[in-house]
Each structure stands twice: as structure tokens, then as C-alpha cells.
Amino acid sequence: MSKSYMIKVEKLNKSFGDLHVLKDIDITVKESDVVCLIGASGSGKSTLLRCLNFLELKDSGNIIFEGEKVENETHDLNKVREKVGMVFQHFHLFPHMTVLENVMEAPLHVKKLPKDQVKKDAQDLLKKVGLSDKENVYPSKLSGGQKQRVAIARALAMKPDIMLFDEPTSALDPELVGEVLSTMKELALEGMTMVVVTHEMGFAREVADWAVYMHDGRIVEVGHPEDLFNNPKEQRTKNFLDSVL
Amino acid sequence: MDLFTKFMDTYPVFLKGMLLTFQLTIVSVFIAIFIGLFFAFLKISKVKVLEWIADIYIFLVRGTPLVVQIFIFYFGLTALDISQFWSVVLGLAFHNGAYIAEIFRGSIQSIDKGQMEAGRSLGMTAGLAMRRIILPQAFRRAMPPLGNQFIIALKDSSLASFIGMYELFNVATTYGSNEYDYMSYLLIVAVYYLVLVLIFSILVNVIEKRMASSD
Numbered sequence: 480m481s482k483s484y485m486i487k488v489e490k491l492n493k494s495f496g497d498l499h500v501l502k503d504i505d506i507t508v509k510e511s512d513v514v515c516l517i518g519a520s521g522s523g524k525s526t527l528l529r530c531l532n533f534l535e536l537k538d539s540g541n542i543i544f545e546g547e548k549v550e551n552e553t554h555d556l557n558k559v560r561e562k563v564g565m566v567f568q569h570f571h572l573f574p575h576m577t578v579l580e581n582v583m584e585a586p587l588h589v590k591k592l593p594k595d596q597v598k599k600d601a602q603d604l605l606k607k608v609g610l611s612d613k614e615n616v617y618p619s620k621l622s623g624g625q626k627q628r629v630a631i632a633r634a635l636a637m638k639p640d641i642m643l644f645d646e647p648t649s650a651l652d653p654e655l656v657g658e659v660l661s662t663m664k665e666l667a668l669e670g671m672t673m674v675v676v677t678h679e680m681g682f683a684r685e686v687a688d689w690a691v692y693m694h695d696g697r698i699v700e701v702g703h704p705e706d707l708f709n710n711p712k713e714q715r716t717k718n719f720l721d722s723v724l
Numbered sequence: 725m726d727l728f729t730k731f732m733d734t735y736p737v738f739l740k741g742m743l744l745t746f747q748l749t750i751v752s753v754f755i756a757i758f759i760g761l762f763f764a765f766l767k768i769s770k771v772k773v774l775e776w777i778a779d780i781y782i783f784l785v786r787g788t789p790l791v792v793q794i795f796i797f798y799f800g801l802t803a804l805d806i807s808q809f810w811s812v813v814l815g816l817a818f819h820n821g822a823y824i825a826e827i828f829r830g831s832i833q834s835i836d837k838g839q840m841e842a843g844r845s846l847g848m849t850a851g852l853a854m855r856r857i858i859l860p861q862a863f864r865r866a867m868p869p870l871g872n873q874f875i876i877a878l879k880d881s882s883l884a885s886f887i888g889m890y891e892l893f894n895v896a897t898t899y900g901s902n903e904y905d906y907m908s909y910l911l912i913v914a915v916y917y918l919v920l921v922l923i924f925s926i927l928v929n930v931i932e933k934r935m936a937s938s939d
Contacts, residue, residue, distance in 0.1 A: 558847070
């Protein structure tokens with residue numbers, strides 16, 4: 480299959496009250512792309528990510544997902560969200576369910592797939608993220624890194640076409656960041672389309688096909704991570720990179 | 725006649741009263757949970773009219789004595805011809821429903837917003853996420869105050885004596901007045917209530933422990 484557009488965003492605008500958070504955002508994510516969104520906090524990168532799976536609804540502009548223009552009112556956003564996996568900064572695992580139940584929940588109750596199959600898939604996914612031995616454990620007993628890997632498995636269980644990561648390692652102790660990043664790396668190598676909001680410049684450099692620098696609700700600069708990090712064209716990008724690298 | 729002899733002489737009648745008290749409480753609390761859940765949903769619906777309806781209900785219940793509410797069902801709504809038992813049950817359910825609504829509202833709203841978002845991000849409808857993700861956690865958090873409310877309902881069921889039902893309190897006062905010895909029978913009935921409350925507390929504790937197995 481040739482590389483096709485997965486998500487195309489045109490002139491996206493979003494405000495919270497008087498606060499204009501996203502200003503005329505244009506961005507296109509192709510199949511198997513790994514895109515890193517970088518920028519200071521408050522630059523709108525998380526909001527942009529949340530617009531991509533309609534946890535925040537756009538005020539104006541177009542979001543075209545797999546060739547279809549998605550309108551807030553007319554579209555079944557739940558159906559779209561089934562194909563868009565999301566991983567949160569604070570994991571948001573379901574605390575009243577075991578690890579295995581967390582991963583099985585959506586395929587079982589949203590897709591209504593047969594339990595045997597769902598269980599087998601969930602076990603395979605947990606094996607993939609290296610947590611087979613934690614199947615029957617409740618999330619409260621896991622470390623942050625383990626929680627985030629379960630969250631990734633939970634999102635993958637819906638067999639999404641694209642995965643969104645909202646600062647997946649920001650809430651982790653430094654020594655736990657690596658295990659989550661390596662899981663994500665593996666996913667990228669398998670060809671998963673990914674949009675990642677991150678402060679991990681090393682990860683962006685190593686894994687991303689291109690990086691997007693956002694500032695004050697606008698996309699300032701887009702480029703291959705090597706180019707963007709080594710030779711930023713915009714002064715604002717340079718300032719930001721100087722402050723974080 | 726000492727207290728113990730009185731206790732032994734009267735326990736068959738008291739046990740009958742205790743059974744009635746127990747029935748009144750269980751049935752009314754059962755109904756009150758559904759009433760409470762219903763009005764809790766109205767309160768969090770973000771639809772102004774529905775919120776007002778819930779607010780008015782809670783205002784009416786909290787602003788009037790329970791005994792008045794029970795009398796309205798029994799002596800007031802004569803056209804409906806509600807039995808003694810159901811007048812008390814409906815009165816208690818109507819009354820406790822308001823408090824339980826606030827308990828549920830609080831516990832639902834106390835669940836991290838991220839839980840709903842995580843559910844939605846997996847393709848769940850708001851209703852499914854509420855049912856599968858939010859409510860199980862909210863129920864668990866509501867158990868301690870809910871247990872309190874059950875105990876309040878149990879003790880409030882003594883108001884059934886005002887419309888002539890022979891539950892625990894009425895049995896005690898009847899013996900008291902017949903034998904010109906209120907004190908003995910009030911002490912005896914206090915023991916029955918304490919035992920009932922103890923049983924309830926243990927029950928609530930067991931449920932709480934079960935639900936908290938994931939912690």
C-alpha cells in the first residue's frame with residue numbers, strides 16, 4: 480500500500496474562552512509517519528493532539544481522517560476514536576480492573592468481540608510490552624513505567640490506525656523513561672503511525688520522521704529532527720532548543 | 725422484675741418488631757438508591773432544567789421533617805390509599821433519596837476526569853464509560869457515606885410508630901405505658917437498635933472490603 484494521508488489538518492482553530500490556543504494549524508500525517516510535537520508548555524501541542532481524537536472539538540478548520548472530513552456534529556466521533564489510540568501523561572488506567580481487564584475492556588465492550596479472542600489478543604499485547612507476569616495485578620501495584628506500558632497495550636488492543644502520545648514519559652521517574660520509550664520505538668519500527676508530544680529530544684531525534692515546533696498556538700517550524708535540532712531556521716526554535724538541550 | 729427477666733419475657737414481640745424495622749429499612753434504602761442515582765444524574769446532566777428539578781427535590785426533602793413526609797403519604801394522600809408499610813417505605817425512600825443523590829453526585833464528580841477521557845479515547849460512548857468506568861469507582865467511594873445513610877434510615881424508621889406500626893420503638897413504648905415502666909423498655913429497645921446497627925455496619929464493612937480489593 481502506498482503511503483497515504485492518515486490525518487490532514489487544515490486551518491484548525493481552537494479557543495478556550497478568550498484564550499486562543501490553536502491558530503490556523505496545518506499539518507499532515509502520512510501512514511507510518513512518526514511525528515514529534517515539541518514546544519514549551521502552553522504552546523498548544525497537547526491541545527492539538529487532543530483535537531486529533533476529538534477529546535477537544537475544533538472551533539473551525541478541517542480535520543480529514545483517512546480521507547474523510549470529520550465534522551463534530553454529523554460524525555460518530557466514537558467510531559473515529561476507535562481507530563485513534565491515545566496514551567496519556569498520567570496513564571489513566573482503570574484502577575478497579577486488573578491489568579488484563581484493562582486491556583480487554585474496550586475490545587470486549589466497544590467492539591463486542593468474543594471473549595476468548597479478546598483475552599488471547601490482550602495476553603499477546605502484554606507479552607509484547609513485557610508485562611505478561613502482571614496480568615492479574617491491579618494498576619496500583621505497578622510502577623509508573625509499567626502503568627504506561629499497560630496503557631499502550633490498552634490502546635493497541637483496539638487495533639488503531641494511529642497512536643497519539645501526550646507526554647507519555649513526563650510523569651515518570653527518570654530511570655523508568657527508557658522502558659516506555661523502547662516500547663514506543665518498537666512500535667514505530669513496526670510501522671505504526673504515531674504523533675508524540677514529548678520533551679524527550681533524544682527520542683525525537685532517533686525515532687521521529689519529522690518534528691514540529693510549536694509556539695504560542697502556531698506551528699513555527701517543521702523539519703527532519705536532525706535539521707530542526709542542528710540548524711533551526713527560526714530564531715524562536717533556536718531559543719527553545721537552547722533552553723532544553 | 726429485673727431488666728433481664730423483662731427482656732426474656734418480651735423478646736418474641738421485640739423480635740417481630742425488629743423484623744419489621746429491618747424490612748422497612750431494607751426496602752426503603754433499596755428504593756432510595758435508585759431515586760438517589762436518578763437525581764444524581766439530573767444534577768450532573770448539565771441541563772439546567774434537569775438540575776433545577778433535582779435542586780427543588782433536594783430542597784423540599786431537606787427543608788421538611790421526615791415525619792411530615794411520612795404523614796403526607798399516609799394521611800395526606802388518602803386518595804391513593806397507601807398502606808402503612810408502604811407509606812413509611814415511600815417516606816423514607818423519598819427522604820433518603822435526596823441525601824443519597826448528593827452522596828452519589830459527590831462521588832461521581834470526585835472521579836478523575838482522565839478516567840472518562842481514557843474511556844472515550846477507546847471509543848466508548850459517554851454512557852458506556854459512565855457505566856463501566858466511572859460508576860464502579862464512584863460506588864466504591866460512596867460506600868462509607870452510604871453506610872452512614874443506611875444507619876440513619878434504620879433509626880429513622882422508628883417514625884413508623886407515629887402511624888401505628890409495631891416496629892421496635894412502638895413495641896417499646898407500648899410495653900412502657902402498659903407496665904408503667906418506660907425506662908426498662910427504652911433501655912431494652914436501645915439494645916435491639918444497637919445490635920441492628922452493628923449488623924449493618926459489619927455488612928457495609930464487608931461490602932467495602934470486597935470493593936476495595938483492587939487497592
